[in-house]
Amino acid sequence: MERSGAVSDDIGIGMVGYGFMGKAHANAFHKLRYMTWPPPLVPRLVTIAGRSEDAVAEAARRYGFEGHATDWRDVVADDRVGLFDNLGPNDLHAEPTIAAARAGKHVVCEKPLGRTADEAYDTWRQVEATGVKHLCAFNYRFVPAVRLARQMLEAGEIGEVRHFRASYLQDWLTDPLAPWTWRLDAGAAGSGALGDLGTHVIDLARYLVGEISAVSAATRRFVPERPGGRVTVDDAFASIVEFEGTALGTIEATRYANGRKNALTWEINGSKGSLAFDLERLNELQVFRADGDRARGFRNVLVSEADHPFWGWWWPPGHIIGWEHTFVHEITHLLQAIAEDGEVGPYGATFEDGYRAAEVCDAIVRAAETGRRQEVAYRA
């Protein structure tokens, strides 16, 4: 922690952004202090930045920050800050994050890391060069059920993976009168369902199965004009993903799936068994073992017991946790890496993971535009 000077067991937090993700991250910083005990470092909420003075001042009071700012540069310049947490819109990911790293702060950046693979690559390389710890907030790696899946796959319990099929379905744009937001603008967001939802799935595909080597894809923009502005991003995409080796997959995301609220579902079929997951029931993992037991079938594992990942932090068996808890796990994981000068990967997503997901996104865009399968090449 000598990088940021003042802290010893504490680490000063500087946050940019105070919307829904700000609430989620602020909650994590508060909660990890007592849910895991002792915490690797004690977060000290130093300052939070946002463009609107009134709003950010209220956010600071609400979330317990000592101060606030209207310019992210003030956060970067603040010596008390040891960890810079960037929750801004996608077009404010690169510059502030790089600046913070250069100022010696560890950095968290919300996904997608960049609007393009080039931007993400540049962010990764520049931050990496500073030597700080970096985490791209693919928080679904920190769902206990997802971690359990990863452990089972690592242990070979599922065998060789043949199939990965996943989709991330929401429905908040089914109403053609739902208003325009920055998430629908290519300049601010880079892409639509692809960057917002698809990157989560791509990251899980890489985390659980392995590197993606080729993609085919199609995209859709169902409602090009909305109250408040033009839609210049994709509303939905569908893709075929081919992994290194032989595994075959599909990844799809949309904001037009009526009745699906936050339905990130994936299924993995391997030579020894299968796994399936649904984010709307994130405490459960479906597990099939091809073990010859006559009573075989998908088991609904309620991942909430003493021998399950992260469970020591929480409650007695079956007392389920919520979506926001993934951030508690994720931020604590990062603080552990900072405290021990350990690695963020492979269980946490680094900026390299953020970049690699962006490379897949770019390939999906190219495949959709050209109608041709695209190889995915990763830069070192």
Added chain:
Amino acid sequence: MERSGAVSDDIGIGMVGYGFMGKAHANAFHKLRYMTWPPPLVPRLVTIAGRSEDAVAEAARRYGFEGHATDWRDVVADDRVGLFDNLGPNDLHAEPTIAAARAGKHVVCEKPLGRTADEAYDTWRQVEATGVKHLCAFNYRFVPAVRLARQMLEAGEIGEVRHFRASYLQDWLTDPLAPWTWRLDAGAAGSGALGDLGTHVIDLARYLVGEISAVSAATRRFVPERPGGRVTVDDAFASIVEFEGTALGTIEATRYANGRKNALTWEINGSKGSLAFDLERLNELQVFRADGDRARGFRNVLVSEADHPFWGWWWPPGHIIGWEHTFVHEITHLLQAIAEDGEVGPYGATFEDGYRAAEVCDAIVRAAETGRRQEVAYRA
């Protein structure tokens, strides 16, 4: 029924093939006589043909056929036969079916109609020219829940369709020592998971959503050599299907999905609601209505009540039916068309539907081989 001469209210059935599909069709011919009352025509089981004299003789006794034959030509030549039911392997679909139609018999042919679009087209056109009724046995159109879905879509209850995502998953090849069968031979079967499972999904896509205009695809052959022979067909495929209009879909099939036994699942998202289905729970239809009710959510409709399709035939509400019942509905539908000189389509699949599914299959093969999106052009 004057085509086949001897029958009046009866119709003579001549069947080719006596394996598992023979049992399913024989059951339908027996059962429709009393499950729907009065039946449109009374099936009279005249003759059944197969290559092995002993086996086909036993099948004839078992299923109550009056006689048997070892050459399908004898069935075609049999004057008592009014309906020719072809359940043979895929390389025996075209010739016997065309011959039977030319002999004035109505014809049922199992799917896929042909091993290629060319073969299927030829079969359709030649049979169509004879004026007999023809049905391609896409029996899943006759699941009550699927018919209900079709009715809701026709009535506009789901609105404009944006998404169709479907997969047909089985696991009987996950064991690399599972023995070779004709289904794994390109010459006999044409294709693998594509023709066997994928065609069912393609037909449902067309039946429920509309015509497919373009596809992208990839295929896999995970285990190229098995006890008893080489595998020369696809083990699995994944595809992106683009419908006329704007609907976007994915279709996938595999025989390597551990734990999935007969999992044909599809979901449709429209502007007013969504529908979802799983063949392993074929009595249920998931329905979401975007009606603003605070208590909104996917409804698990147990399609087993008086106001549901086909239900008058069966039992009190909630007394579920099985997979084989789809054949009872399908064959009765055909007999109705024969008795009334009505149409097999659009609720039953005609040979034109069989051909169109084959055209999509061919496009999927081309797309997989070339890595390029393929437009699908249908011949008249």
Added chain:
Amino acid sequence: MERSGAVSDDIGIGMVGYGFMGKAHANAFHKLRYMTWPPPLVPRLVTIAGRSEDAVAEAARRYGFEGHATDWRDVVADDRVGLFDNLGPNDLHAEPTIAAARAGKHVVCEKPLGRTADEAYDTWRQVEATGVKHLCAFNYRFVPAVRLARQMLEAGEIGEVRHFRASYLQDWLTDPLAPWTWRLDAGAAGSGALGDLGTHVIDLARYLVGEISAVSAATRRFVPERPGGRVTVDDAFASIVEFEGTALGTIEATRYANGRKNALTWEINGSKGSLAFDLERLNELQVFRADGDRARGFRNVLVSEADHPFWGWWWPPGHIIGWEHTFVHEITHLLQAIAEDGEVGPYGATFEDGYRAAEVCDAIVRAAETGRRQEVAYRA
């Protein structure tokens, strides 16, 4: 089969009743001829009896009976009949069944065997004395998933049973204007939800767990007057059942559970695991094994594979069967016992099982009336 004289490999069937249960049994007699091969005996549908000449004549044509009668005594007197199948209303169970047995016919009687324990006891003892085979049609013993559960319990895989909780829920009386039927009349039916639905659950409790030694209960009659008549039976009951040993259970049945169509559900908790079942998804058995596997959870076993009970008769894995198939299994089981002079029990329900269920029913009635726990004593 010497009892009925004329048959050799055939067995003549005489049926009383042609309503919905007539259809279910007739289907079984037809279907078992080819679904299991060779069948233990070939049913020959000799005659069917009912009060209305027109209706029973049509039923005979529909179901393929050689003749019909309007008096059950004609069936009893018919020398061609080797198996007497009584599907009449509850007040026509005892006399015709006893008469048929005395005439040397094997007998099937629908549940409940008698309207009271006394009636059921008398029927059992008198029929038993004749030496014919007798089966009380508790067909849910013949659901493959239920048989699998029984096998697992017998093998000790679930350990010592601690809990049984079950309910049988239907909703056809929720509408207060639903018309009166004989099922609502105490004279004809004996009891309401208790005898119609509760007996099924009581039989399964005995079949799966063991003998019931005491009960506590309450009953309800929600709508005492309906179009067409007074309701003189229970609409619903709830009971606590105590088994020999220490297992504790609850059994409930109602016709007023809105949205539940045919929901017979039960769960068993034992010292080594648990089992759960829902008749609306009768192809599935939920199995929990307390085996220490980190991926533990209830498995959804799709009971449809080669190593599952009864599955040799049917289709490839995952091709599910329906409610009516239980009768195919049940009747075949009886024909096997007849052909081999074997036992109907313990897998089939004998008239003794029918009597014992009635004894529990009587105890439930007494417990509800007195508000006191009732011991259940069984006569030999």
Added chain:
Amino acid sequence: MERSGAVSDDIGIGMVGYGFMGKAHANAFHKLRYMTWPPPLVPRLVTIAGRSEDAVAEAARRYGFEGHATDWRDVVADDRVGLFDNLGPNDLHAEPTIAAARAGKHVVCEKPLGRTADEAYDTWRQVEATGVKHLCAFNYRFVPAVRLARQMLEAGEIGEVRHFRASYLQDWLTDPLAPWTWRLDAGAAGSGALGDLGTHVIDLARYLVGEISAVSAATRRFVPERPGGRVTVDDAFASIVEFEGTALGTIEATRYANGRKNALTWEINGSKGSLAFDLERLNELQVFRADGDRARGFRNVLVSEADHPFWGWWWPPGHIIGWEHTFVHEITHLLQAIAEDGEVGPYGATFEDGYRAAEVCDAIVRAAETGRRQEVAYRA
């Protein structure tokens, strides 16, 4: 807030107990400060008491209390404390809670309020007499899905209730070597599954359906001796509950249901629809409306949208919450009542509710012991 003097917008919290419930309540006090904004009162964590000096000192540091004590009397005597939160074992509910109320502190007491109806009655009456606000921590009233159910019932959307069937199943005692705890001692706990789990269900029964007027019951003690001590409470109970009016119910609880971790499930059948709930999937409410829609069926309502109870506090739709969030809602509800001098009931459980649940528990014990239905009489 003038009762405790020093606070204005703040309220000083004094807590007794620091085990798993201490963590849950401490989390609520922290989290409500920012999850609902502005909070009705800002909790100030003044002091926490427990018997072990070391353990309570660490708990104080962990949960952010300003100080700690080893005698609950110090908390009662602390002028900074405005709200006394009693999480001690059941035999420490009455005395400290009454003392705190007499000292002018508002009080929260964990369930069951008392080990017997007498004890609970005395606690209620003595606390009520002081005029402070009192809440018995039946936190499941504050599950969003449960609140939605209550609102639908209040609005008449389910019609007249006919059935309530509920059970609370856990499995932590299935292992006969699971060690003894105070929860297994009649002196400390009062009762076993009944007081620990059953009271939750009884409270929900009263909250959702209405007052219970009579009960029949049986109890079990499966393993009377465990490592560390004798078991002197019930391991399980089953009961029939009869409500004022005609509704009929069953309530059961056990710690021996293998595979059920925290499975509080209930179902309500009314004349217009049904509701069902499972605490292991607490974000979901099953709703059936008997509205004649052909696409009728139980809807799986994901209670996570803007128009659902409590949802303004949390996340976008479908981003589910966890078990602990019920305490955030519950404590905030109490602080609201304190701040506005409003009522804790009927949405929060008062000590009167705690007493009434205890009265039902006592009746269940009497019914089990005597084998006779017990009327439940409530004292004013």
